Amino acid sequence: MSQAAYAAAETAFVRAYPEYQTTGLLDDLRATEYARLERSGQIYVDYTGGGLYADSQIRAHADLLVNHVFGNPHSTNPTSLAMTHWVEQARHSVLVFFNASPEDYVVIFTMNASGALKLVGESYPFGPDGQYLLTFDNHNSVNGIREFARARGAQVTYAPLLPPAMRIDENRLVELLGQAVAGRNNLFAYPAQSNFSGVQHPLEWIAKAQAKGWDVLLDAAAFAPTNRLDLSQWHPDFVSLSFYKIFGYPTGVGCLLARRATLAKLRRPWFAGGTITVASVGTPSSPGPRPTRTARRTTSACPRWILA
Ligand SMILES: Cc1ncc(COP(=O)(O)O)c(C=O)c1O
Known part of the structure; x- marks a missing residue:
């Protein structure tokens, strides 16, 4: 032509x-x-597994790295402070993007959504009489939490799907939600959008489950790339996300958005990293370090006996 x-x-x-x-x-x-x-x-048609980055993202990041000197964050030298500034800026941007009040939600950066889910699994206070309820169409990283739940004696229950639409059997779900033992720790996990079927589940379940005594873990990894999750309207206790699914670059960064009120009941099974103020290696029977969430490293990370 x-x-x-x-x-x-x-x-x-x-x-x-x-x-x-x-x-x-x-x-x-x-x-x-x-x-x-x-x-x-x-x-390229995959928009739940991995979003494509725009050229300008790569240029902006390259400019940032080429024109600044950055150190390890959470220390007080200028290069470290510059890095800390950007980390805090990123944290703030995540809260703004999800319309989440900093009074209600905390952003905990992880390697990906799976990392966020593992954080919840390993630190949620599952116990006998407690429960882990999850839908059939969860990602494996949500299924994996059942191993933490079982190991601590909690009951694990799956809420079934109804074929062919693969939506949850709502009557059964209401029944299961009604089985929470009052005063125990009960966690209900479901995907805002299933990676398995593409089904988007009602976000109304968040409040319904909470009203019946459940903490709610909303896996938004597949939902967030093409939908806005407004955390001023919906108040899940935990939200898991991978950023590369939303904007493609960089990979290796995700987050757990956690409600402050529920975060307080998590128990960290270990500690690591530079935000620990001090760790004693001289008193094995001590309860270990007591890092606070706002702690900044004021000395090197030397164990106490070296500092003494
Ligand atoms: C709904 C859902 N949850 C969790 C994940 C895990 O994400 P990642 O592999 O980035 O940890 C995925 C990945 O496709 C997903 O679609």
């Missing part, structure tokens, strides 16, 4: 389908930010 014939065909097409022009913004975006798709000749 000649260029003139192509232009005439395009004009006729746009006249017949004027709404096509409203997608021009996407064409521009594809040309400016995702030209590598054109170059590679590929069409």
